[in-house]
Amino acid sequence: MINNQFLKGLAIAFMALFVVSCDKDYNSIGSDIVGNEHFTFGDGELFGVRAYSQKTGAIQTNNLPLNQLGVLNSPTFGLTKAHFVTQLEMVTANPEFDASAAIDSVVLTVPYFSKKVETEASGRSIYKLDSVYGWSISNKMDLRVYENGYYLKEFDPNNNFGVQKYYSDEKALFSSNKIGTTTPNNPNMDNRLNDWIDPNPKDPTRLNDDKRENLLFYPNEREYVKYKVNESFVQTTEIESRNSPRLRMKLNEKHFKDKIINAPAGKLVNNSVFKEYFRGLYFEIEGSSGALMTLNFKQGDVTIYYKQNKSATSTDKVMKEFRFNLLGNTVNVHENTFDAGYVSALNAPIDPVEGSSSLYIKGGEGSGAFISILNDQEKAKLKGNIINGAFLTFSIDRSKMGTSTEPNRVSLYNADSNIPLYDFYFDGTTNASDPKTNKYVYGGMIEKEAVGSDKKGVRYKINITEHVNNVVNKDSTNVKLGLIVNENINYVGNSFIRTSFNTPNPDNKKVDRFPSNSVMSPLGTVLYGTHSSVPVDKRVQFKVYYTKPN
Known part of the structure; x- marks a missing residue:
């Protein structure tokens, strides 16, 4: 028992030690936001993964913590x-x-939502809208x-x-x-x-x-200045507040x-x-x-x-x-007036063995993806080993995204019970200057090109080490995973779908709700899927770093 606790602590220490390191096969990729963390324990090993998209249809939108207002034209969605x-x-x-x-x-x-970027000598503040x-x-x-x-x-x-x-x-x-x-x-x-x-x-x-x-x-990014009113109820030039x-x-x-x-x-x-x-x-x-x-x-x-x-x-x-x-x-x-290509992709047949070639993930009345990992043979191979790190990596299909605005974060959840994964709860990291990037060890934040004027997104990477360890070594249920756009990592809750549906065979799982974080986001992304028609270096990658005990 003491040895297990020591090894567990050692693994966590290693994760903290390598929090700023990058995988050698992606050393040309950087990020302009917190969250470009990759933990390496040797080369790791790739395991099988199957994924496909599903639309939500009309979804519950009352009493959300955040709301959308306005118009968004997306070339993709x-x-x-x-x-x-x-x-x-x-x-x-x-x-x-x-x-x-x-x-x-x-x-x-x-x-x-805004960030103050400068205060001028006059006292006027310059803001950037978020x-x-x-x-x-x-x-x-x-x-x-x-x-x-x-x-x-x-x-x-x-x-x-x-x-x-x-x-x-x-x-x-x-x-x-x-x-x-x-x-x-x-x-x-x-x-x-x-x-x-x-x-x-x-x-x-x-x-x-x-x-x-x-x-x-x-929307106006100018600061709002409130002026004082005199006894005659006339607005003066004296500033009451900024x-x-x-x-x-x-x-x-x-x-x-x-x-x-x-x-x-x-x-x-x-x-x-x-x-x-x-x-x-x-x-x-x-x-x-x-x-x-x-x-x-x-x-x-x-x-x-x-x-x-x-x-x-x-x-x-x-x-x-x-x-x-x-x-x-x-x-x-x-x-919504959905793009014909988006509708066609969601209605396309799903290969029961290999999944789909593209994953369309969109917030609001949109879509998510369902993911299967670890068959019985793979679980047996990993059982008894120390799981040092396990990650799902999703590459963005730039040809399909074009100029569409990209979501800053995606996340995984337990699609069987509609709750976050254990890795979500296990990660207590915070960022006081930008709470949306809390839980950055868990990850899921967009990683962008290191060079170029537009710095387009390249991939999303999510840490599922604790989840895999629980499935392999603690006999936890190997649940289906759900992938969504995440507007605010700090909120946990679900929204019901008006018309529930069953995922295709062989899964045949009833879906009656989606995480509310997805509903609060207006954005979407297109990711390469798991079908063999996708180039190997673009497919969804499930990599596990593990150590065999002496």
Whole structure:
């Protein structure tokens, strides 16, 4: 027992020692992100592997930690439009508005994921947006915000009052029940709530940002500066705060005056009643141009700025705020026009022995891959040996990916029980500056060309040492593995598929859910598969480094 513990500790020490080394057969490949770790214990030995892709179909998208909003045109996978619905919650319930209350503005704010890259001498910060795809000043989109008219239930009365599920293909529920302002401020505006244009923008250097945010939307990487307001309620040039970039829109004041300030008695008494009365906001994308953003809407809010008499006996005004957080139930709905090549690849026959020649892995309402390793003969060969390292390596098919945006990470999971592999839990590594790269010993992060202006992705490599050791030496079940795009390695959870399916023979495994990490990602990749038609150096590689005990 003591010897086993010593050897186990020795293996872990070796893994840490070689964390920055690279396999000799890939020494021309580098990476511009954390995670280019390869552990070598001798040359290792290749073992058989079989893999194929499967589409998810419509998938559960309610109450995800992160959501997508916008448009993504992928030459490989097609067009995706992501719409979003969220309930609101009052920060302070049962407010008291009097007859003098007059709205100054209503502002919707949602921070982008961003990184500060520089602070200028003036104090202005320069940011780079993260998790925004297809971003460009010229690539504007038609983003419309409405009051949501469809009530999002907590529990499903048609399923023994279990948790209510909403799916990616349910856009009609919300588009047919949207509520807008009945008196648009501007012509040809549909009845959206974000119909506001400032005729006299206070800061001409911002190039009519208010108009851009409301009508010709594109994500802005500029820091948001909040200016102080004087006693006459006039904005000054004195800076109150500097903030990271954020989606910021002004919403129709009359609509919120009618619905909130002049709400019928009892409708704002608590958030349960309020959510039935005001059913949230619906963000809808029109057209097929723009960018796609991954956002944490729970960090957003809607704030009503209003003036009101100081007291019942005074006509002097005071500025007040009434804020809603974007909390409560949420749903992401997708409109997909899939590329014909992607559809054809997912519908192609799967060789029951060799698997597929290509693996299409896509987030959202997309696809994943299923992988088999270690037949009985291979398990017998490895049994009793010390498993120093075991890795699955997936090469990217550059000819099929073209210019499509690549996901930064893929991951494996136990597809029999829909949980992460033991290696995921075993890895406690973290990166404080970029939490998305946590668990970098486990790996799965994209490795890119070391040279070249575009530095295209070359491969993904995942550490499954503990999993293989458990299967070989601890009689754990040799489960089927699932491969997905992973938007956030720190989240563990599953989303149900609307229509479950069985994997093809000889597996014949029922699949009724996928990891939610895949659902939160808008991106996809094409990997070389395991079929003999794929060149040997491009096929999925399963390599094990092991030591025979003395």
